[in-house]
Amino acid sequence: MSAPILELRDVVKTYGDGNGGRVAAVDHVSVAVTEGQGLGIVGESGSGKSTTVRCIVGLEKPDSGTITYDGIDLASASRAERKRFRREVQMVFQDPYSSLSPRLSVEEIVGEGLVVHAPRMSRAQRRDRCVEVLETVGLDAGALPRFPRSFSGGQRQRIAIARALAPEPRMLICDEPVSALDVSVQAQVITLLRRMHRELGLTMLFIAHDLAVVRHLCDSVLVMHEGRVEETGPVSSVYAQPEAGYTRALLDAIPIPDPARDRARRARWRASTIAEETTPA
Amino acid sequence: MTDLLQRPERLRIRPRVRRRTARRRMTWSELATYGAVLVLLVLAVVGPWIAPHDPYLVDQRNTLLAPSGEHWLGTDGTGRDLFSRLLAGARPSIIGAVVTVLAAATIGVVVAAIAATAGRVVDGIVMRICEVVLSLPVMMTGLGLAVALGPSQKSAVIALILASWPSFARLARSEIRRVMVSPHVEAAQVLGVSRWRLLTKHVLPNSLDTVYVKAAMDVGGVIVIISSLSFIGAGAQAPSAEWGAMVESGSRFLNNAWWVTGAPGLAILVTSAAFSLAGDALRARLDPMLSSSLGEAPR
Numbered sequence: 001m002s003a004p005i006l007e008l009r010d011v012v013k014t015y016g017d018g019n020g021g022r023v024a025a026v027d028h029v030s031v032a033v034t035e036g037q038g039l040g041i042v043g044e045s046g047s048g049k050s051t052t053v054r055c056i057v058g059l060e061k062p063d064s065g066t067i068t069y070d071g072i073d074l075a076s077a078s079r080a081e082r083k084r085f086r087r088e089v090q091m092v093f094q095d096p097y098s099s100l101s102p103r104l105s106v107e108e109i110v111g112e113g114l115v116v117h118a119p120r121m122s123r124a125q126r127r128d129r130c131v132e133v134l135e136t137v138g139l140d141a142g143a144l145p146r147f148p149r150s151f152s153g154g155q156r157q158r159i160a161i162a163r164a165l166a167p168e169p170r171m172l173i174c175d176e177p178v179s180a181l182d183v184s185v186q187a188q189v190i191t192l193l194r195r196m197h198r199e200l201g202l203t204m205l206f207i208a209h210d211l212a213v214v215r216h217l218c219d220s221v222l223v224m225h226e227g228r229v230e231e232t233g234p235v236s237s238v239y240a241q242p243e244a245g246y247t248r249a250l251l252d253a254i255p256i257p258d259p260a261r262d263r264a265r266r267a268r269w270r271a272s273t274i275a276e277e278t279t280p281a
Numbered sequence: 282m283t284d285l286l287q288r289p290e291r292l293r294i295r296p297r298v299r300r301r302t303a304r305r306r307m308t309w310s311e312l313a314t315y316g317a318v319l320v321l322l323v324l325a326v327v328g329p330w331i332a333p334h335d336p337y338l339v340d341q342r343n344t345l346l347a348p349s350g351e352h353w354l355g356t357d358g359t360g361r362d363l364f365s366r367l368l369a370g371a372r373p374s375i376i377g378a379v380v381t382v383l384a385a386a387t388i389g390v391v392v393a394a395i396a397a398t399a400g401r402v403v404d405g406i407v408m409r410i411c412e413v414v415l416s417l418p419v420m421m422t423g424l425g426l427a428v429a430l431g432p433s434q435k436s437a438v439i440a441l442i443l444a445s446w447p448s449f450a451r452l453a454r455s456e457i458r459r460v461m462v463s464p465h466v467e468a469a470q471v472l473g474v475s476r477w478r479l480l481t482k483h484v485l486p487n488s489l490d491t492v493y494v495k496a497a498m499d500v501g502g503v504i505v506i507i508s509s510l511s512f513i514g515a516g517a518q519a520p521s522a523e524w525g526a527m528v529e530s531g532s533r534f535l536n537n538a539w540w541v542t543g544a545p546g547l548a549i550l551v552t553s554a555a556f557s558l559a560g561d562a563l564r565a566r567l568d569p570m571l572s573s574s575l576g577e578a579p580r
Contacts, residue, residue, distance in 0.1 A: 057471045086473030099464040103486040113472045163468070 004032035005203055006056070006171065011065035013051055025051040026062070027227035035170070038197050038204040040214030040235070042250065043224035049207045052224070053173055056205075057091055069171075087117040090164035094176040096156035100148040106159055107144040110134065113167035133162040137192060154185035161192065171203040172196065178213065190217060212254050215239060223247045311562040317555040324368065325375040334362035336369035336522050345538040354544045357527075358534055363544050370522035370545065375552060377438050377523075378503040384442045386496045389449025390489065394480055396450070397457040408454070411447035419444045420506055427515040434523060437507055437516035445499070452495055456488035463487075490567045498560030501553040508549050524549050 008031045014022040026048045033039050041049045054060040056067055058074065067074045069089065072081045090113070093099035100109055110130045114121055121129070131141045137158040148156055157177060164172055174193065178186040194217050197204050208214050214221055214235065221238050223230040223246065231244040242248045252269070256262040307315075329336070334352075340360030348355045354363035396407040414422065419441070426440035460466060461484055469483045508525025510516035517523035519530065524545040531541030 059467055059470065083473065086471070089471075091468070091471045093464050093468055095464060099468050101465040101469075101483055101487060104482075112469060112474065116473050116475070116478075160468070163472070167472070 003034075005035040005070050006033040006205075007031070007066075007068045008052070008056070009066045009068075011052065011055055011067060012063045013048075013055055013060055014063055024048075024227045026055065028065070029224075029227070029229055030065075031222060031229070031232070033171075033203060033205065035203055036201050037220060038206065038218040040211075040218035040221040041205065041207045041224060042209060042211055042214055042221060043230075044209060044250075046226075047224040048227040049224050050175055051227075053091075053175055053205060053207060057089065057173060083117075087113075087167045088170040089173065090167065090169040090171070091173040091175065092157070092160050092164050092177045095180045096153055096160050097148075097180070099160055100156055102148060105145055105147055106130075106134075106151075109148070109159060110162045110166050113163060117167045129166060130162075133165045134159075136165065136196075137162045138188075152185075153181050154188060157181060157185075157189050158192065161189075161196070165196065165200075169202065171205070173205040173207075175207045176209070177206075179209070186213075193217060210254075211239070211250055223250065310558075311566070314555060314558040314562050317551075318559045321371065321375055321552055321555060322379075325371040328368035328371040332362075332365035332368045334365040336361060336365040337520060338362075345534055345541065347538070348540060355538065355540045357531060357541045358538075363541065366522040366527060367524070367544060367548050370524045370527060370548075371552075373434050373517055373521065373523040374504060374508065374525070374549070377434060377507050378500050378556075381438050381441045381445070381503050381507070382496050382499050385446040385499075386449045386492055388442070388446040389451075390453045390485070390492060392446065392450040393453035393457055394485070397454050397461065398476065398480060404454075408451070411450050414444065414447040415451070417444075420509065423506060423510060424513070424515055427510055432515045432518060434511070434517035434521065437510040440510075440515075441503060441506060445503070449492060449495065453488065453492050456491055457484055460484050460488040494560060494564040494567055496560075497563050498557055501555070501557030501560065504549060504553045504556065 008029055011026055011029045012024060013026040014024045017023045029048070029052055031039070031052075041052065043049050051060060055062045056069075056074075069085050072085055074082075074085065077085065104112075107127065107130055110133060111126045114126045114129055118126075127144070130144060134140060134143055139155065139158055139162070143151070143155075143159070148159065151159065157180075161177075172193075177193065178189050181189060190213060193204070193206070196202055197217070204218070206214065206218055211221075218235055220232070220234050222232045223238070223244065225244075225246045231238060231242065231247045238247060239251065242251055252265075256265060338361060340356070343352075343356055343360040344358055346352050346356040346360075352362050352364065354367065357363055357366070392407060392411075396404045422444035423437070423440045426443055427436045430436035430439060465487075466479065466483050469479055474483065507516060508523070508528065511521075511523050511525030512529045514529070517526045519526065527545035528542050528549070531538070531543075531545065534541050
């Protein structure tokens, strides 16, 4: 195990609750991610997983705690360090409809990271690189002059992934990248992300509220609940033997694509609930 | 059923398309309003050159002539050809209003961009200033400033720019703030785009639609205000063919030569209506759901 590429220590982010109090969206979260790892962050809506990630990429400022990326403390990073972080850590957002500017062509969207991080690239070189990443995600050069409105949800998410890949990042953060897509397209995008993870050796942070997706894509998993880390560990052990009751509840909520087994599981639940209710406390 | 299964592409749900401008065909009324505005703008530019008579040539023998083949709209109190004067006056009246609105919109957007990005203190100060100016009717502020600057067409334009930029600033600021937190702007931030590039390439292009519409609709109102300022003597002065000033000088002959006042008055009405309708058509085209967020035209 090498030194972690990304480390969060006691990160706290609170919001006002409208009555003068504070609500902790992220409550003393500590995580370490090693290079090349695929970490899934799961939890229900409002469990703080998106906020955690937004703190990492600097869209939110944590109240306390430190976030270190490859030896850079993000709170006190120099200009050059911040620049390197901005190039090496890229993000794919949840909704591909609103995360692509309607006024920019695909070439401008995908090339934006190159304009920023490789300003010496000529227009032609930039275009070549755009075509290259578009082909990696399963689109082609024909997409360059077109606008996001002429693409489907799945294609748009591919464009968003291409945009993230263009500056050759080391880490890719995906904030529920498939939950806005319909099921048939979800599988394609997940397969694409898995290929990127394996072939490019990208470190991946993958947020999902669907544990089945995480099992498919990640090697370790972090379960969040009400802003705190509930459980963390390799996917295999967390899924086989969940320690926290909350994790077990989440796992139980995964539908089994086999009616007979699903019925059997539901029967077991009912039996255990009745047993609990009839047992005197 | 089997038929549908064999052609799955017909079952696929069409993606929700968020198109900013609907690609529908222009209706006749839209064409008419845009056309009217275009004709008026062309007249404002070439008007003085195509005028059949010298608009400033005084002819004491032919005063207050009724409309005829020689003088299409008659002559005024000093025998000047009214039609030529209308054409000559299109430039100060229309171009004056267009310049006013363009300048006010530009200042407003720049101020809004500063307010929306520079932090809470600057934002608070700038917006309070805007509110103070907005609390006074544009006509009043314009009148006061124009008189203070010394009555002339230039003063009227400067006064109206100073009085009307805050309404643009408020509108643009709210739009900019809305777009600043949209996911595609956050995506650009994560990419490491500089603040200037973020603003000019990612935020402004997506937040100025309402400003364009307000600008187009305001031109009509500003034409009336500029003419009003001239009419009460705070704008363009006597020999000028500015329409408001023409209405004023003709009002003395209202009893025996109504056309001297009526012609420039009608020109103001038609021009103002044309620009307002064109602005409205533009609004309907850019976003059918937009109408409530436009605010009011200057009074």
